[in-house]
Amino acid sequence: MRIVVVKFGGSSVATPERIKRVAERIVRTKDEGVSVVAVVSAMGDTTDDLLALARQITDRPPTRELDMLLATGEQQSIALLAMAIQALGQPVISLTGAQGGITTDGVHTKAKIQAVNAERILGELAEGRIVIVAGFQGVTEDDEITTLGRGGSDTTAVALAAALQAERCEIFTDVDGVYTADPRLVPAARRLPAISYGEMLEMASSGAVVLQPRAVELAAQYGVVLEVRSSFNEHRGTLVREAGEMLEKEMYVSGVTHDTNVAKVVLIDVPDRPGVAHRIFSALARERINVDMIVQSTKAEQTTDLLFTVSRDDLPRTAEVMEQVSRELGAKGILTDLSVAKVSVVGAGMVSNPGVAALMFEALAERGINIQVISTSEIRISCLIEAERIAEAANAIHAKFGLDRSALGEAVDLR
Ligand code: ASP
Numbered sequence: 001m002r003i004v005v006v007k008f009g010g011s012s013v014a015t016p017e018r019i020k021r022v023a024e025r026i027v028r029t030k031d032e033g034v035s036v037v038a039v040v041s042a043m044g045d046t047t048d049d050l051l052a053l054a055r056q057i058t059d060r061p062p063t064r065e066l067d068m069l070l071a072t073g074e075q076q077s078i079a080l081l082a083m084a085i086q087a088l089g090q091p092v093i094s095l096t097g098a099q100g101g102i103t104t105d106g107v108h109t110k111a112k113i114q115a116v117n118a119e120r121i122l123g124e125l126a127e128g129r130i131v132i133v134a135g136f137q138g139v140t141e142d143d144e145i146t147t148l149g150r151g152g153s154d155t156t157a158v159a160l161a162a163a164l165q166a167e168r169c170e171i172f173t174d175v176d177g178v179y180t181a182d183p184r185l186v187p188a189a190r191r192l193p194a195i196s197y198g199e200m201l202e203m204a205s206s207g208a209v210v211l212q213p214r215a216v217e218l219a220a221q222y223g224v225v226l227e228v229r230s231s232f233n234e235h236r237g238t239l240v241r242e243a244g245e246m247l248e249k250e251m252y253v254s255g256v257t258h259d260t261n262v263a264k265v266v267l268i269d270v271p272d273r274p275g276v277a278h279r280i281f282s283a284l285a286r287e288r289i290n291v292d293m294i295v296q297s298t299k300a301e302q303t304t305d306l307l308f309t310v311s312r313d314d315l316p317r318t319a320e321v322m323e324q325v326s327r328e329l330g331a332k333g334i335l336t337d338l339s340v341a342k343v344s345v346v347g348a349g350m351v352s353n354p355g356v357a358a359l360m361f362e363a364l365a366e367r368g369i370n371i372q373v374i375s376t377s378e379i380r381i382s383c384l385i386e387a388e389r390i391a392e393a394a395n396a397i398h399a400k401f402g403l404d405r406s407a408l409g410e411a412v413d414l415r
Pocket residue numbers: 009010041042047048073135136149150151152153154
């Protein structure tokens with residue numbers, strides 16, 4: 001059996017009209033002579049609305065009940081989509097995560113898929129039905145309903161594609177694919193024809209979340225090739241796949257990303273002795289605060305400054321924890337700064353091409369933009385800069401690496 005898994009995000013099924021359009025699209029896919037499994041998210045902002053509703057009842061909704069509530073969002077959209085397909089005269093059935101055989105662990109609101117029993121879905125497909133599966137949800141061995149974390153429908157789609165050995169997995173969303181930069185910030189950005197799993201993950205961690213990172217990890221693990229494409233037009237999208245499968249690229253940088261959800265914290269005059277960094281970062285880890293960039297300077301004195309970044313939402317708690325750690329360590333105190341942002345270049349090709357960092361710094365130097373912190377991975381270089389100049393920096397770096405649409409002589413707007 002040739003199976004295709006398609007996934008439609010919340011914006012693609014936000015209204016009855018859009019649901020009908022998605023139904024037509026699914027039927028067209030089936031007309032190619034393949035069996036279709038469609039995974040859908042909740043309509044529009046339904047998940048946010050349900051969360052807000054829970055908060056009107058209590059500040060601390062029990063996570064089990066939250067899952068019970070959130071799972072209803074996807075249950076609405078699968079039923080409506082199945083009705084729309086039925087109205088087009090096609091045999092179809094909608095299934096919840098549990099009915100679709102998706103078993104998870106018991107960590108409510110961020111459960112992980114442990115197994116997919118594809119028997120029911122395969123049986124329905126064999127009967128000639130289109131199968132619509134609720135994204136973002138599963139069930140534990142004890143029959144408890146769980147959800148997979150925000151954006152979890154992507155992960156549902158990838159898990160099903162792997163379990164069903166689908167010949168393709170298309171992720172339909174409200175953008176045309178993965179871009180070299182956010183087109184709202186960098187107007188010359190282009191759609192990438194393909195990107196590797198590693199690059200996609202780095203882009204997500206530096207601000208461009210097109211797919212749930214866990215879905216990308218799962219796809220890499222099982223070798224599921226994804227195509228991110230628009231549900232509003234017929235354009236080809238961006239393939240997400242193994243780096244090795246790509247042709248050698250002219251461009252060793254695939255994209256420029258930015259992240260404005262950044263706060264800087266400095267611990268001033270911390271004693272320079274073993275165990276201090278451990279003390280500081282274990283205190284943050286206990287609070288489950290994610291630290292991104294870290295810099296420790298060396299000075300002639302017996303003290304040092306330690307700087308790191310966290311997400312803005314984590315700043316209040318971080319400041320609390322650090323005030324106390326600072327007192328305990330006998331440091332001078334802490335500084336916090338919200339006027340920073342992070343700009344990054346991402347590219348699998350930088351592993352074998354020296355000079356990427358130098359080129360990025362050149363673009364910033366030419367504009368007189370000061371770099372406060374630098375951090376790198378094998379395929380990413382990030383700079384912390386003044387938040388007000390983030391657009392200028394992203395555009396300058398994008399142009400510097402020859403990523404601008406005009407640089408490639410492309411006249412057509414791919415958006
Ligand atoms: N409806 C869920 C959310 O909004 C899952 C998803 O959209 O993938 O996070």
